[in-house]
Amino acid sequence: MNDKSASKSASHDLDGNATRERILLEAARLFRQHGYAATTLREVADAAGVKAGSIYYHFESKEQILGEVLDKGIKIVYETVRARIDALPKDAPWRDRIAAGIEGHLWGMLHHGDFTSANMRIYGQIPESAKAKHRVVRREYADYWDHLLQSALAAGELRTDASTTIIRLFVIGALNWTVEWYNPQRGSFQDFARQISVVVFDGILAHQESN
Amino acid sequence: MNDKSASKSASHDLDGNATRERILLEAARLFRQHGYAATTLREVADAAGVKAGSIYYHFESKEQILGEVLDKGIKIVYETVRARIDALPKDAPWRDRIAAGIEGHLWGMLHHGDFTSANMRIYGQIPESAKAKHRVVRREYADYWDHLLQSALAAGELRTDASTTIIRLFVIGALNWTVEWYNPQRGSFQDFARQISVVVFDGILAHQESN
DNA sequence: GTCTATATCAGGATAGAC
DNA sequence: GTCTATCCTGATATAGAC
Numbered sequence A, B: 001m002n003d004k005s006a007s008k009s010a011s012h013d014l015d016g017n018a019t020r021e022r023i024l025l026e027a028a029r030l031f032r033q034h035g036y037a038a039t040t041l042r043e044v045a046d047a048a049g050v051k052a053g054s055i056y057y058h059f060e061s062k063e064q065i066l067g068e069v070l071d072k073g074i075k076i077v078y079e080t081v082r083a084r085i086d087a088l089p090k091d092a093p094w095r096d097r098i099a100a101g102i103e104g105h106l107w108g109m110l111h112h113g114d115f116t117s118a119n120m121r122i123y124g125q126i127p128e129s130a131k132a133k134h135r136v137v138r139r140e141y142a143d144y145w146d147h148l149l150q151s152a153l154a155a156g157e158l159r160t161d162a163s164t165t166i167i168r169l170f171v172i173g174a175l176n177w178t179v180e181w182y183n184p185q186r187g188s189f190q191d192f193a194r195q196i197s198v199v200v201f202d203g204i205l206a207h208q209e210s211n
Numbered sequence C: 001g002t003c004t005a006t007a008t009c010a011g012g013a014t015a016g017a018c
Numbered sequence D: 001g002t003c004t005a006t007c008c009t010g011a012t013a014t015a016g017a018c
Helices: A016-034 A041-048 A052-058 A062-086 A094-111 A113-123 A128-154 A164-180 A189-202 B016-034 B041-048 B052-058 B062-086 B094-110 B113-123 B128-154 B164-180 B189-202
Strands: none
Touching: A016 A041, A016 A052, A016 A062, A016 A113, A041 A052, A062 A094, A062 A113, A062 A128, A094 A113, A094 A128, A094 A164, A094 A189, A113 A164, A128 A164, A164 A189, A164 B164, A164 B189, A189 B164, B016 B041, B016 B052, B016 B062, B016 B113, B041 B052, B062 B094, B062 B113, B062 B128, B094 B113, B094 B128, B094 B164, B094 B189, B113 B164, B128 B164, B164 B189
16 A cells, blocks of 8 residues: 555555465466466466566465465455345345345455456365365355345245255355356346346246236 | 287387377376366376376377367256257157256256366466367357257247347356355265256246145 | 476377287 | 376475575
């Protein structure tokens, strides 16, 4: 944020923390694009504008970078979702809460695509040690949605002929995958989110007459 | 199929083609589990019960194995879908055709999970040369669904306030992702497919009264 | 805090025996 | 058709100068 460092030689950096964030961002982008194993720290370093050796000043290992990228992917989305739902009136119907959740999930995800897509793509492929550490964050977010859906079910707003677990897995999976094909050139984000929401809520079929 | 080879030394195999298929299957499994780059040909060879050098008798390169695994992932699903839909009466409503397509897609995918999941997981991460060759097969399958949905739309059976392209991408993506979390212990495949279908057709909300 | 080395190890691919 | 042995390249991580 402040660039007024006084007397440092040109080969030294001004803000070490900015470098760290840049490394994380470029790592996420490259993990997404080429996978975890295929991404070399040399590439990450190049993209972040440092030399490979310098990465080890900020991180202990490649796996530590992985862990931070994964956590960030979920947390960004989770926080957006919670913020939107908390902003609703206390007595808002569950349908409105779920709608806010869907919109928040899509928004958080599509605005930090490298972190969220990297998470989706590589989670299935990383060493068990990395998965285990990351699992806590994942579980929390899943529980949040489970609670939301079960409350809607108890209030009679959700269909009863499909299990809430399957609904959660199916819907969140479907939302997540949009990051792989969403194209902002097809229309505004708002219109995109609206189309996704109506399909999730009411399905793909034409209705005899909608009220 | 026939095991009556007469006089071959123990270190030689009986059926070269079976070895080739085994290599493909194990490659798919390992690509799915660890990614393309992280999977070594030594691992594939071990899993297939041969030595690393032997792979090069059956395949020219690692990338050729990749190509065959990817194509197989789509083709298995495509063929199942087409077979189910072709088996319907000629005048079947589009809703029934789409239902058969959904069930066929799920069935083909979940019964060849290593090929289909490997495809989903690694397609975004492989070299452009491999993507380009595989794109033809992908495009064909997408076109097939586009045609299905556009016919349903023309017949007034599909909702009109969401684009068919978005519906296709969203629904196929959602179906695909089930391979990442489907658990046969939660119930029969038939019941699973039914739950997915009602959600796709009619959404997650409770209906005032269903007819 | 970043650099230039470099130690160490592992993977794709090939050659040639059997 | 499968094996053993090896070439060659490139990756993580470390050491120590600046």
